[in-house]
Amino acid sequence: MTSPTKEIFISEVFSLAVGLAAGSMLAAYVGKLSVIPGLFILLPGFLELSSSVSSSLSSRITAGLALGVIKTVDNKIVKGNIAASFILMLIVTPILGFFGNILEYIFFGNVEYSLILPSLLAGLVTWAILVPFTIFATFKLFKKGNDPNNVMGPVITSIGDVVGIASLLVAVSLI
Amino acid sequence: MKLERLVGIDDKKYFVILDSLKRKYKLSRKTLFYVKEYRHKDVFATIMRESLIILIATSLISSIGGLFIEEVKSTFITFLPLIVMFPILNDMVGDYSSIISSRLSSILHKRGAIRKWNNKDIRDLYLQVMTVALVLSLLAGVFAVGITYFYNSRFDFYTTVKLVLIPVVDVVVFVSFLFAFGILVGVYSYKKNYDPTNLLVPLLTSLADLGNMVFLVTLSVILL
Secondary structure, eight states: OOHHHHHHHHHHHHHHHHHHHHHHHHHHTHHHHHHSTTHHHHHHHHHHHHHHHHHHHHHHHHHHHHHTSOOSSSSHHHHHHHHHHHHHHHHHHHHHHHHHHHHHHHHHOOOSSOOHHHHHHHHHHHHHHHHHHHHHHHHHHHHTTOOHHHHHHHHHHHHHHHHHHHHHHHHHHHO | OHHHHHHTSOTTTTHHHHHHHHHHTTOOHHHHHHHHHTOGGGHHHHHHHHHHHHHHHHHHHHHHHHHHHHHTHHHHHHSHHHHHHHHHHHHHHHHHHHHHHHHHHHHHHHHOSOOOTTOHHHHHHHHHHHHHHHHHHHHHHHHHHHHHHTTTOOOOHHHHHHHHHHHHHHHHHHHHHHHHHHHHHHHHHHHTTOOHHHHHHHHHHHHHHHHHHHHHHHHHHHHO
16 A cells, blocks of 8 residues: 555544444434434534534644744633634524524425524534644644644544534434 | 734735745745734634634535435435444545545646646546545445444345445545546636635535535435
8 A cells, every 4th residue: 555545544544433433323313313303404514514613723723833823722812713613603503503494494394393502502512522622632733743734634523523413412302 | 022013014004015025034925924813812803704604604505415315314214324324424525525635736736737637646646545435435334234233224135235335336436526526627727827726625625515415315315
């Protein structure tokens, strides 16, 4: 196996392993998936959002670390990033839920279940888990001499899927 | 302190000085823009201004993909391995699209507009991605069927073979399509003097997010 193929292979094996965990969780809760209208509409957008927010956060912090404008977590730029990621989740998750309900109503005529609150709750839970993990891992990798840009993208996408699916399933179970 | 003074400079008023500074000291434009963006008071506002709309747009596009799965929800629930495969394939195709778009952009920058489709760099990239895609999609199918066996989701031999082959066909066909599309768009943008990176990365990743779900659903409906 050539070196680039090996590099792609290793990162994708990790992705596959974590993806299997996420998929198994979905399969275990298949009963919930079948009774809640619109959950399949919400799911891909929600996973995309969680990964995008955390990947951008990691990328911005990495750039700040590389330029020397960020030295520790207790920094105005890091705090600004954390606040922005929180507000982004707070704004976009209810919009996604609302959009899911609209599509469900237009194409399937279902209106009995609101996705707004589960989406918001799952977004906040995901944020509370993914953002500290992202910041911790980015600082740790940078301090060890690695470039977090090469590692964090696929890692966050995969872990984001597991956390996102788990949060969403917990949220729909609670509400 | 020097950095504080630098980031405090008014971009528009001192554009000429900033531009000559960049040229004289070979400062990366991105670095200077980054420093400007990260004036402490602006961090929050800059992120919100530049991220909010694009985040809403990309998430909603992915949700439209979810609409196709909702349409065939009963098929996915009956054939449980499809549910296990869904996040894996979504991730995998997204990752391959990122690799293809960034590597194609580099090839175009290095080699210029490619005249032949069987250019060595292109061929190598295709073979690298396809080797990994073939092996891992097959593994995804086998594991998905294996895991759901423990959820009492059992099928006859032919259905099992089809379920294992669905991720293989999905990834191979769709990634090949992304590859061909990436070359066409990349060469076109290069000839028009656009940076292929700016066009290929968002275009291929959005296409992968939405297109793969549509393709997976179509494939599942046809084969099962």
